[in-house]
Amino acid sequence: MEAEWPRTKPATQRRVLSQDLIVDTALELLGKGSLDTVSMRQVAQTLGTGPASLYAHVGSKEELHELMLDRLLGRLPRPKPDPDTWTEQILEMARAQLKMLTAYPGIARVGLETVVPAGPNALAYGEAVLAVLRAGGVPDREAVFAFDTLSLWCSAFAYELAAVKTGETDEQTIATRSREIAAYMAARPTQFPNLLGVGRILAEATPEERFEFGMDLFLAGLVGAFEPRRTR
Amino acid sequence: MEAEWPRTKPATQRRVLSQDLIVDTALELLGKGSLDTVSMRQVAQTLGTGPASLYAHVGSKEELHELMLDRLLGRLPRPKPDPDTWTEQILEMARAQLKMLTAYPGIARVGLETVVPAGPNALAYGEAVLAVLRAGGVPDREAVFAFDTLSLWCSAFAYELAAVKTGETDEQTIATRSREIAAYMAARPTQFPNLLGVGRILAEATPEERFEFGMDLFLAGLVGAFEPRRTR
DNA sequence: TACTCCTTACGAACGATGTTCGTTATGATG
DNA sequence: CATCATAACGAACATCGTTCGTAAGGAGTA
Numbered sequence: 001m002e003a004e005w006p007r008t009k010p011a012t013q014r015r016v017l018s019q020d021l022i023v024d025t026a027l028e029l030l031g032k033g034s035l036d037t038v039s040m041r042q043v044a045q046t047l048g049t050g051p052a053s054l055y056a057h058v059g060s061k062e063e064l065h066e067l068m069l070d071r072l073l074g075r076l077p078r079p080k081p082d083p084d085t086w087t088e089q090i091l092e093m094a095r096a097q098l099k100m101l102t103a104y105p106g107i108a109r110v111g112l113e114t115v116v117p118a119g120p121n122a123l124a125y126g127e128a129v130l131a132v133l134r135a136g137g138v139p140d141r142e143a144v145f146a147f148d149t150l151s152l153w154c155s156a157f158a159y160e161l162a163a164v165k166t167g168e169t170d171e172q173t174i175a176t177r178s179r180e181i182a183a184y185m186a187a188r189p190t191q192f193p194n195l196l197g198v199g200r201i202l203a204e205a206t207p208e209e210r211f212e213f214g215m216d217l218f219l220a221g222l223v224g225a226f227e228p229r230r231t232r
Numbered sequence: 233m234e235a236e237w238p239r240t241k242p243a244t245q246r247r248v249l250s251q252d253l254i255v256d257t258a259l260e261l262l263g264k265g266s267l268d269t270v271s272m273r274q275v276a277q278t279l280g281t282g283p284a285s286l287y288a289h290v291g292s293k294e295e296l297h298e299l300m301l302d303r304l305l306g307r308l309p310r311p312k313p314d315p316d317t318w319t320e321q322i323l324e325m326a327r328a329q330l331k332m333l334t335a336y337p338g339i340a341r342v343g344l345e346t347v348v349p350a351g352p353n354a355l356a357y358g359e360a361v362l363a364v365l366r367a368g369g370v371p372d373r374e375a376v377f378a379f380d381t382l383s384l385w386c387s388a389f390a391y392e393l394a395a396v397k398t399g400e401t402d403e404q405t406i407a408t409r410s411r412e413i414a415a416y417m418a419a420r421p422t423q424f425p426n427l428l429g430v431g432r433i434l435a436e437a438t439p440e441e442r443f444e445f446g447m448d449l450f451l452a453g454l455v456g457a458f459e460p461r462r463t464r
Numbered sequence: 465t466a467c468t469c470c471t472t473a474c475g476a477a478c479g480a481t482g483t484t485c486g487t488t489a490t491g492a493t494g
Numbered sequence: 495c496a497t498c499a500t501a502a503c504g505a506a507c508a509t510c511g512t513t514c515g516t517a518a519g520g521a522g523t524a
Binding site (some may be wrong): 287 | 513
């Protein structure tokens, strides 16, 4: 039995990295942390290597983040357009989008920061939303703008939610702040005649309620915008 | 004439820092850069000192950012509620909010990340918006939710715009990407029957158009939500 | 005036980040 | 079997937020 000769290079054979593997690992990390925990070093360490190794498959951290978002967008449902139920289809798609964005907290930020979502899945999803809108009779201009508004709304809402989800903003901190605010306003009743009474409505509302309210406004406004006299 | 004796301590007398001065300096930096350029070190260096000196007046970078946002919120107009023109007043306030948020690109992110905006100016502005809404006859619940939706919409839109404004995403990069996307879709016409034709509508639209479209949807939906049969 | 004490200023350092450079090793190609 | 493009990787650089220990200034008191 021979003592092992000290190797100058690691015993394990050369790692086989790939863009898919990196994106997978990054998504796994994102699933249990915020976007900030998905650093080049963390991903590399999870893969048992150093950060420099990733740059052969990914141009930058930003590019990695966009790849992650596109991967997730590929999992969204793309229902077959139905002219009769198009508003419900849009609702369904928006809910799925929000659910996905909050399941991977922090990825919403990528959607907001990416100026032009260029991934194939992003385009396919955009095509799907547009198809439903146009099947519903929404004119070209309104459909495109509505898609734009809808994407922004979902991403923004998910982004706001992510701050709480990831635990980077303590639940107790929120409670403390809310109490401080209430006390601050209560001490100046003449300054806040409106906020004082109704502030708790927002505090007690669930995120789902707030999201649905926005969606209701969006859909009602959209229908009214291109069918202003439907009942006539 | 005597040669100056080398002093062990800096020649300038002790600096007089203050929270206001720090926030002012930070805002000045933000005005000509992104939020990332407003680092503790940059602010300190602009003030001619080290980063540690700031922590006597500001708890953390996050707190500094919130202070900056609150300062800016204090400059927004708070019109006297007018039941006859309340929708125009809301429009005016939203436009002013967007203008401010884009004048200091990157500050919108703070608004999105801050779970509960607690600053006095944030509260005063919320009170003002709520006052206009209620003067217009919007019921309590709808008014509060509408305020929430409106804030999120403005912040999100400004955040998206900031990426372009600060130049951190090159104008040319956008053009290149758009061309790539167009080529990608043109090569797969059966896959993008809807996007292909109307994609350029969005590309050619100005940010103002997109913002106004969202505001139109918002206001139309809001009016319809609590006055569903106004014309009866 | 002399002494004490508390707040502020600040240099230095710690750990972590994204990215680049130069150097190996590997697997395919000729 | 020799060659070579490319992936892997160790080390380093500049930057970041934050903390610690120390020095200095002014206010309050004897």
